[in-house]
Amino acid sequence: MNYNYLRRFGLLLGAGLVAGNALAQQGDVERGQSAAATCTACHQADGSGMHMENGESWPRLAGLDAGYIIKQLHDFKEGRRQSSTMMPFANMLDDQQVLDVAAYYSQLEVTPGQGGDKADEALLARGEQLANRGDWDAYIVSCKSCHGPGGTGVGSDFPGIASQHAGYIQAQLQAWKDEERSNDPQNLMGSIAKRLSDDDIQAVSAWYARQNASQAEGE
Numbered sequence: 333m334n335y336n337y338l339r340r341f342g343l344l345l346g347a348g349l350v351a352g353n354a355l356a357q358q359g360d361v362e363r364g365q366s367a368a369a370t371c372t373a374c375h376q377a378d379g380s381g382m383h384m385e386n387g388e389s390w391p392r393l394a395g396l397d398a399g400y401i402i403k404q405l406h407d408f409k410e411g412r413r414q415s416s417t418m419m420p421f422a423n424m425l426d427d428q429q430v431l432d433v434a435a436y437y438s439q440l441e442v443t444p445g446q447g448g449d450k451a452d453e454a455l456l457a458r459g460e461q462l463a464n465r466g467d468w469d470a471y472i473v474s475c476k477s478c479h480g481p482g483g484t485g486v487g488s489d490f491p492g493i494a495s496q497h498a499g500y501i502q503a504q505l506q507a508w509k510d511e512e513r514s515n516d517p518q519n520l521m522g523s524i525a526k527r528l529s530d531d532d533i534q535a536v537s538a539w540y541a542r543q544n545a546s547q548a549e550g551e
Contacts, residue, residue: 359435459539
C-alpha cells in the first residue's frame with residue numbers, strides 16, 4: 333500500500349474540507365439583499381436607518397463591519413443583547429442568512445448621520461473633546477481609543493460611529509450607563525458611559541452624527 337499517496341490524499345481532502353467550510357461561512361451579497369427585505373422598514377433600503385427626535389432611532393447599517401453586524405445579530409438571537417424590536421427579526425434569520433445580511437450591509441455606501449445639526453458650538457466642542465482626547469479629569473478615555481481615528485471603527489468589536497444617528501448613539505450610551513446593555517468586550521462601554529453626564533452623551537452623539545456630513549461638505 334502506498335502510504336505516501338494516502339497521506340497526500342488525506343492532506344488534500346482535509347484542505348478541501350477546510351476550504352469548503354470557509355466558503356460556507358462567507359456571506360453572499362445577493363442573498364443578503366433578499367434576506368434584508370424585512371429590515372428595510374426600520375433600516376431603509378439603503379441601510380441609512382432613521383433618526384427620530386423624540387422617539388426610537390434606528391441605526392445606520394450601511395458600511396458597518398460585517399463581523400460587527402454578525403455579532404450583534406447573534407447577540408440578539410441568543411439574548412446577550414435585549415431589544416423587543418430586533419429580537420423577533422434576528423430570530424427569523426438562520427446562521428447563513430446572518431452572514432448574508434451582514435455581507436450585504438457592509439458593502440453599502442456609508443450615509444450621513446442625522447440629529448447633530450441643531451447642536452451649538454459649545455456642545456460640539458465638548459463632543460469633539462470626548463471623541464478625540466477624552467477627559468482625564470473625569471477618567472474618561474477618548475472614543476477614538478477603541479473606535480479609531482475619525483470614529484470609522486476597528487474590526488468586529490468596535491463599530492464605526494461617525495455618521496451614525498445621534499439619537500441611536502445617545503440611546504446606546506444611556507443603555508450602557510443604565511446597565512441595560514453589556515455585550516461589548518469586558519463591558520468597556522459600561523464603565524465609560526457611567527462617567528458621562530447627560531450633556532456629555534448628547535455632545536458626543538451630536539458630534540459623531542455630523543462627521544460624515546462635514547467631510548462631504550469639505551470635498
